[in-house]
Amino acid sequence: DTEVTQTPKHLVMGMTNKKSLKCEQHMGHRAMYWYKQKAKKPPELMFVYSYEKLSINESVPSRFSPECPNSSLLNLHLHALQPEDSALYLCASSGDHLDEQYFGPGTRLTVT
Amino acid sequence: SQQGEEDPQALSIQEGENATMNCSYKTSINNLQWYRQNSGRGLVHLILIRSNEREKHSGRLRVTLDTSKKSSSLLITASRAADTASYFCATDHTGNQFYFGTGTSLTVIP
Numbered sequence: 774d775t776e777v778t779q780t781p782k783h784l785v786m787g788m789t790n791k792k793s794l795k796c797e798q799h800m801g802h803r804a805m806y807w808y809k810q811k812a813k814k815p816p817e818l819m820f821v822y823s824y825e826k827l828s829i830n831e832s833v834p835s836r837f838s839p840e841c842p843n844s845s846l847l848n849l850h851l852h853a854l855q856p857e858d859s860a861l862y863l864c865a866s867s868g869d870h871l872d873e874q875y876f877g878p879g880t881r882l883t884v885t
Numbered sequence: 886s887q888q889g890e891e892d893p894q895a896l897s898i899q900e901g902e903n904a905t906m907n908c909s910y911k912t913s914i915n916n917l918q919w920y921r922q923n924s925g926r927g928l929v930h931l932i933l934i935r936s937n938e939r940e941k942h943s944g945r946l947r948v949t950l951d952t953s954k955k956s957s958s959l960l961i962t963a964s965r966a967a968d969t970a971s972y973f974c975a976t977d978h979t980g981n982q983f984y985f986g987t988g989t990s991l992t993v994i995p
Contacts, residue, residue: 777927815888815973815985816928829981863927871977873918876927 777877785883794880796847796864804870805847808863823870854884889986897992904961906989908974915977921970966995
C-alpha cells in the first residue's frame with residue numbers, strides 16, 4: 774500500500790470551531806509531515822514528526838496543534854482559526870527524515 | 886527567504902518538445918528533490934538527487950545538480966499532454982530546514 778490518506782477532503786469551519794484533520798499511511802514510514810498550500814503558491818512546511826517525535830516546527834501559530842498518536846497516524850488539531858488560514862493542507866510521509874515524500878490528496882479548508 | 890527560485894514561472898510547449906526548468910537555492914543542501922502537482926491535488930515525487938551527485942535519470946526525466954552554482958535543472962524529454970502540471974524543486978538544507986521552490990507551471994499543447 775503506497776497511499777497516504779487524508780480526511781476530510783473538504784472542511785468548512787467557523788472561527789470559534791474546533792476541528793481535526795487526519796492523515797494515515799501504512800508504508801512503514803518513520804517521518805510524517807504537515808504542509809499548508811495557498812492557491813498558486815508552493816507548499817509551506819508546518820511540522821515534521823520523525824520516529825513519532827516532533828522534529829521540525831516552523832514557527833506555526835498555536836491555533837494549529839499537531840499530534841502523532843503512532844507511526845501510522847498524524848493529526849492536526851485546529852482551534853480559533855482565522856480566514857487567512859483557509860488553504861489546502863497536505864500530509865506526507867517518507868521512509869526517513871526529509872527523504873522522498875509521498876503526499877496525500879489534501880484537505881481543502883475554508884474558515885468563515 | 887530560503888525558498889528556492891524556479892524559472893521560468895510558466896512554460897508552454899508543443900507535445901513532443903523538451904521542457905527544461907531550473908531551480909536555484911541559497912545555502913548548502915543535503916539533497917534536492919523534484920515534485921509534480923496536478924491542479925489542486927497532492928504532489929508526486931519525481932527524483933531525488935544528493936549533494937554528491939551531478940546527474941540522475943528516470944525514464945524521460947533528467948536532473949542535474951551543480952552545487953558550486955547552487956542550481957539544478959529538470960529536463961522532460963518528448964513531452965506529452967499528461968505532463969501538464971506544476972513542477973517544484975524542494976531542498977533539504979543543513980540545519981534541518983526544508984523548502985519548496987516557487988514552482989514552474991508547464992503546459993503541453995497537444
